[in-house]
Amino acid sequence: MSKAKILDGKKIAADLRLQMKAQVDAMDEPPILAVVMVGENEASRIYVRNKQKAAAEIGIICQVYEFSDSIGENALLQSLDELNENHHIHGIIVQQPLPPHLNAQNILRHISPSKDVDGFGLYNSGKLMSGENGGLAAATPKGILRLLEETKEPLSGKLAVVIGRSQIVGRPLAQMLLNMDCTVLIAHSKTKNLKELTKQADIVVAACGQPQMVKGDWVKDGAIVIDVGINRKEDGKLCGDTVFDELSEKVSWITPVPGGVGPMTVAMLLENTIYAALHAEKCCCHCGH
Ligand code: NAD
Numbered sequence: 001m002s003k004a005k006i007l008d009g010k011k012i013a014a015d016l017r018l019q020m021k022a023q024v025d026a027m028d029e030p031p032i033l034a035v036v037m038v039g040e041n042e043a044s045r046i047y048v049r050n051k052q053k054a055a056a057e058i059g060i061i062c063q064v065y066e067f068s069d070s071i072g073e074n075a076l077l078q079s080l081d082e083l084n085e086n087h088h089i090h091g092i093i094v095q096q097p098l099p100p101h102l103n104a105q106n107i108l109r110h111i112s113p114s115k116d117v118d119g120f121g122l123y124n125s126g127k128l129m130s131g132e133n134g135g136l137a138a139a140t141p142k143g144i145l146r147l148l149e150e151t152k153e154p155l156s157g158k159l160a161v162v163i164g165r166s167q168i169v170g171r172p173l174a175q176m177l178l179n180m181d182c183t184v185l186i187a188h189s190k191t192k193n194l195k196e197l198t199k200q201a202d203i204v205v206a207a208c209g210q211p212q213m214v215k216g217d218w219v220k221d222g223a224i225v226i227d228v229g230i231n232r233k234e235d236g237k238l239c240g241d242t243v244f245d246e247l248s249e250k251v252s253w254i255t256p257v258p259g260g261v262g263p264m265t266v267a268m269l270l271e272n273t274i275y276a277a278l279h280a281e282k283c284c285c286h287c288g289h
Contacts, residue, residue, distance in 0.1 A: 004248040007147045007226070007255045013263035016146075017058050020270055024059040031277035032061045033091040033117065033269075034083050038076065038102065039069030044095045054266045060273055063089070069099045076102065077110050084112040090277035091117035093269070096168075114279065117272040120167060128175045136272050141173035143264025144205065144226050145180070151224060151253045156181035161198050163187045163214070163241070164207035169228055173205060194218075206241035216246030224253045228261045 024030060033055060035048055048064060055062040065083070067076060083092050092115045098104050108116075113123035119138040128137055133145070148155060160182040164170035174186045182203065187194050189208075198204050198218045206214045207228035219225060229241030240257030248254050255261055 002248040004225075004251045004254040005151075006248075007150055007253055007260060009143070009147060009255060009261055009264045010259040012146065012150060013143075013267040016267045016271070017054065020267075020274060021058040023274060027274075027277065029277075030059050030061050031090045031273045032063060032088055033093070033273045034089045035062060035064045036067070036076075036080070036083075036092065036094045037064060038067045038071060038095075039099050041095075041097065044097070048095055051266060051269065055270060055273070058270060060270055071102075073102050073106065076107060080107070080110045084110075084115060087280070087282075089115065090280050091115050091273040093118045114281070115276055117269060117276050118168075119172070119272065125167075125172065128172055128179070131179050133176050133179045136275065137176065138168060138172040139268035139272060140169050140207075140228065140261060140265045141176050142268040142271075143261055144173055144228070145176055146264060146268070147226060147255060147261070148203070148224065153224065153253075155203075157183070158202040159183045159185070159200060160203040160205065161185045161187055161201040162205045162207065163194070163198070164205075164209070164228070166207070169207040170205075173207070177203070208241050210241055211239050212241065212243045214242040214247070216243060216249060219247060219251055221250050222252045223250075225251045225255070226261065227255050227257050229257065230262065 037044060037048060052062040083089050092111045094107055096104060108120045109122050111121055113121055116124050116136055119136045124136045127135060160177045162170050162174045165186050165188045170186060174184045178184045185197060187197060195218045199220055201223060203224045204219055205226040209229055211231040225242060225247050227240035227242045231239050233239050238258050244256060
């Protein structure tokens with residue numbers, strides 16, 4: 001029998017969407033999110049469709065800008081300039097992965113900080129580094145922090161092991177946890193004796209994209225486990241980076257896959273878009289925006 005309490009991201013995100021809908025209904029104009037897609041990628045198309053659906057549900061307009069995978073970097077940067085300057089657009093995201101001839105860092109850094117609703121640009125990641133968790137911070141880590149809030153456990157002083165150091169999950173999350181006074185250890189593919197480290201942790205976040213790597217004997221009794229991984233098993237079913245059945249026997253809180261971190265990521269992107277719209281500079285061309 002499962003001992004762990006489930007951090008139900010699907011439900012928490014649905015509640016958040018209801019609150020956000022009321023917030024958007026009360027705004028003079030709906031927030032507009034621009035999603036830039038380059039080339040053809042089936043997974044990206046599904047992610048973008050999900051974002052559009054979730055946005056529409058709460059009254060955010062999501063406009064998709066599609067470019068051929070032969071577009072050059074300068075042309076794409078120029079299109080981003082136009083979106084940056086367009087006062088009708090409040091948030092911009094560039095769907096990844098980008099084709100290999102494009103430098104993703106250059107492109108993400110080109111988004112205006114006030115419209116950078118993924119929080120991957122230098123300004124917003126720098127803000128996080130300087131100790132501020134608020135504003136336009138990366139959506140997946142932000143969603144994880146919300147899930148941790150749900151446990152009502154104080155984070156201060158807890159030992160957190162974050163497995164994975166990517167720019168979209170591991171690094172920003174580690175910084176957010178540090179900003180919440182956790183003692184943070186970032187593990188990655190070169191880390192030695194990982195299991196010895198996770199066994200000491202109060203919080204284990206698995207964000208390494210390794211199917212079911214974290215097993216029951218990798219964690220201590222009563223730990224909190226957040227599973228970010230989304231992996232497809234040979235039988236076609238989804239699984240995370242942890243073995244849910246083993247861990248839920250001994251930990252205090254755990255996220256399921258699917259239905260844990262994933263829905264929170266989309267909710268936090270919408271929250272960031274509303275934030276960007278509420279903090280947007282007003283247009284001075286007398287068009288009313
Ligand atoms: P990534 O491939 O960019 O990074 C993976 C990280 O894991 C790297 O830092 C790597 O060093 C580390 N790693 C790999 N193998 C390891 C090992 N054996 N031991 C320890 N560390 C190891 O991945 P990402 O974009 O950060 O995504 C990680 C996982 O989270 C993927 O499964 C991805 O699909 C999923 N993801 C889910 C969401 C969501 O909303 N649920 C969002 C983003 C990513």
